[in-house]
Amino acid sequence: MKQPDHSRREFVPYPSAHLPDPILEMLAEGTLPLEEQTAAVAHVEACHRCAAEAEGYRTMFEALAQLPHFAPSAGFSDAVMARVVIAQQTSPVPAWATRWFPATRRGWWLFIAALMVPAVLLGTGVMWAFSRSVVPPSVLAQWSVAWLRDATWAGVSRVVAWVAESGVLSWGQDLITAVSDVSTGVLVTLAFLLAIAIPLSAWSLVHLLRIPTGKTAHA
């Protein structure tokens, strides 16, 4: 035996009884779902009492919507602004740099799209190279790791050499010698950790400094 489906609300048109108030309100407000609206309109066209009720609601809603806005006194704006502490520029990005960033949401979408184009092109090139078996993935991975290691080492060596040659930090000679003895892997790891830790700590500091100590107004 087939069980009735209770998951879907069954719509009952209004064949004889008058429309209930919530339906009349929604009809007058224009928020009744289409299916119910068709049935309700058909009922109202045939029922003078419901038509009068719906019209009554519609008149009341129109009258409410026509109620004026009250204006505060002339000095209201200035009185408010006198008590407002204007937020200072708290962005971690300096003001001179912000002019290079988009000012609107649309601008940001264009900016992101412009960044995506080379990324998509590069990704497509890599996919193509893989599909053509010109460069096997393992070779590409080895080459990338080797290049990253050499580049990091070259950079670190150059900085160390510059510091050593400067003569300003002669006390650091022992440290440089010690660093030279450290393996490449350790140096790369240290450089990587520092590259993350420095911006993170700077961001944390800026973030902590910009939050006022008042009560949260959203609550």
Add this chain to the structure above:
Amino acid sequence: LKTLDFTTVSDHDLVTHAQSGSEAAYRELLGRYQRPVFSLVYRMVRDRELSEDLAQETFVKVFNNISRFDPKYKFSSWIFKIASNLAIDTLRRREPDTVSLDGSRHARTPDEVESTRITVESRDANPEEFVEARELGAEIEEAIGTLRVEYRTAIVLRHVEGRPYEEIAEIMSLPLGTVKTYIHRARSELRESLAHLRC
């Protein structure tokens, strides 16, 4: 940014500019919301001076916490929520005044009557229609004034401010079903109060 025409900027972007320290953005937000906020508060507390204080307090609270604005909310929801909370807290501490567009009933001198008179912003261009609307409006204002404050807030937000049910639920921190019930009851009571006008 200085040449940006803030009148065409969305509330959300205005808040972003205000967070960056733009006074013009604060003033634009103030211009957009001072009448709706003041009107909502006035219709709730029924006292001009008090409404002005509460509306001012609302803006000061919002603006001084602008850095904490959560963009997942609508700015209008946030400011109306703070305004209605302040008004409800105040109403719990005092007896509400009766409504009058022509000055507070507590005014004892003509000067006091004048100073407490409400200035309305006409939505009609025709002066005769405005006078009729003003008379009808006064009847409706009185009827609104007889409602429970929760019904009053919900009906004003829905029909005067034109806010959707979901936003009203957010502003009043109530379930959507409760808001719909409040609005339905408010409408029924209003129809009863305004029966002599055949609403």
